[in-house]
Amino acid sequence: MPRPILATIDPQAITNNLARVRLAAPDAKVWGVVKANAYGHGIERVYESLRAADGFALLDLAEAQRVRALGWRGPILLLEGVFEARDLELCSRLNLWHAVHCNEQIDMLATHKTQQPHRVFLKMNSGMNRLGFAPQRYRAAWTRLDALPQVDEISLMTHFSDADGARGIAHQVKVFEDITHDLPGERSLANSAASLRFGQDAVVRGDWIRPGIAVYGSAPDFPDHDIAHWGLQPVMTLASRIIGVQQLQPGDTVGYGSSFKADVPLRIGIVACGYADGYPRHCTTGTPILVDGVRARLVGRVSMDMLTVDITDMPHAHIGSEVTLWGRASNGALLAIDEVARAAGTVGYELMCAVAPRVPFAAMA
Numbered sequence: 533m534p535r536p537i538l539a540t541i542d543p544q545a546i547t548n549n550l551a552r553v554r555l556a557a558p559d560a561k562v563w564g565v566v567k568a569n570a571y572g573h574g575i576e577r578v579y580e581s582l583r584a585a586d587g588f589a590l591l592d593l594a595e596a597q598r599v600r601a602l603g604w605r606g607p608i609l610l611l612e613g614v615f616e617a618r619d620l621e622l623c624s625r626l627n628l629w630h631a632v633h634c635n636e637q638i639d640m641l642a643t644h645k646t647q648q649p650h651r652v653f654l655k656m657n658s659g660m661n662r663l664g665f666a667p668q669r670y671r672a673a674w675t676r677l678d679a680l681p682q683v684d685e686i687s688l689m690t691h692f693s694d695a696d697g698a699r700g701i702a703h704q705v706k707v708f709e710d711i712t713h714d715l716p717g718e719r720s721l722a723n724s725a726a727s728l729r730f731g732q733d734a735v736v737r738g739d740w741i742r743p744g745i746a747v748y749g750s751a752p753d754f755p756d757h758d759i760a761h762w763g764l765q766p767v768m769t770l771a772s773r774i775i776g777v778q779q780l781q782p783g784d785t786v787g788y789g790s791s792f793k794a795d796v797p798l799r800i801g802i803v804a805c806g807y808a809d810g811y812p813r814h815c816t817t818g819t820p821i822l823v824d825g826v827r828a829r830l831v832g833r834v835s836m837d838m839l840t841v842d843i844t845d846m847p848h849a850h851i852g853s854e855v856t857l858w859g860r861a862s863n864g865a866l867l868a869i870d871e872v873a874r875a876a877g878t879v880g881y882e883l884m885c886a887v888a889p890r891v892p893f894a895a896m897a
């Protein structure tokens with residue numbers, strides 16, 4: 533009998549979420565962002581639902597190969613471009629479009645031997661200060677690329693640092709626009725937050741949007757807004773079961789470090805899920821958990837293989853009761869991954885990417 537923990541993927545939710553994002557930027561094409569193994573969901577598991585996107589955007593050449601192996605003949609974009617010159621051979625062979633964010637990548641292209649000229653996305657650093665050409669160097673990079681026989685189409689891209697927050701995107705849009713307004717080529721600027729919040733602005737939505745997190749059912753601007761606000765549905769459910777029950781008396785403590793002490797009699801369920809499954813150890817007493825679809829609270833420290841939940845008010849809870857760590861319970865109740873992430877001081881992205889390899893996955897029936 534395997535441990536009862538299971539991650540379930542809901543393909544219908546992906547379909548719904550993709551449609552919601554499209555609605556926010558109706559005339560843009562959509563990159564389904566599947567980097568980091570589809571944000572931890574598994575590329576192969578999300579592929580059928582994400583085929584409704586216009587292309588797949590990712591980082592790893594190995595992941596690009598997996599998407600081609602699934603039969604995808606449409607666009608694939610390498611968001612960080614190539615890491616070394618020989619990667620370009622695979623780009624030619626698999627017809628991968630790739631970002632170009634530095635002169636070294638242009639140097640590699642200039643010496644690349646190919647019959648098939650490449651489509652590239654020239655990336656501007658419009659303020660994020662991660663990847664991309666500084667605005668004052670961008671046009672020179674464009675001119676260099678334009679002169680290369682290895683390149684047949686140049687698209688323009690940038691990435692927002694604050695699309696989910698108070699600072700917003702206007703300052704970066706202005707930088708991008710000032711430099712690129714008269715350059716030809718398709719544009720790609722918006723991630724999930726920019727698409728949902730500012731997708732009505734033609735410049736922001738551009739020709740391609742690049743939503744990731746929204747497609748996987750996490751609100752990019754939580755806690756300002758939750759998934760219900762954006763009409764998104766949770767894609768991943770992490771569920772387990774109660775495997776033990778303890779009765780506590782006042783003064784009894786729970787778990788490592790005795791960080792939780794009962795001041796009244798309590799009933800505690802022991803759940804088969806710990807940080808070795810990807811559940812954050814930073815979650816503290818009070819983090820919400822669903823037991824049989826009813827909200828309860830985590831108590832004490834999360835350990836490697838187990839965590840503890842207060843089931844005092846749930847007399848029917850017993851060994852075998854369903855526990856939802858995040859996602860949707862069998863009775864339809866929702867515990868958004870964003871709520872759990874916040875309790876751990878992080879974001880939904882990190883939790884979904886961190887589900888451990890030992891956790892089995894299944895598709896929702």
Ligand SMILES: Cc1ncc(COP(=O)(O)O)c(C=O)c1O
Pocket residue numbers: 565611691722723724725742743744745746752
């Ligand atoms: C270049 C780029 N585009 C798009 C995305 C998707 O962002 P999000 O998941 O916030 O929609 C990311 C993710 O970090 C990214 O790095």
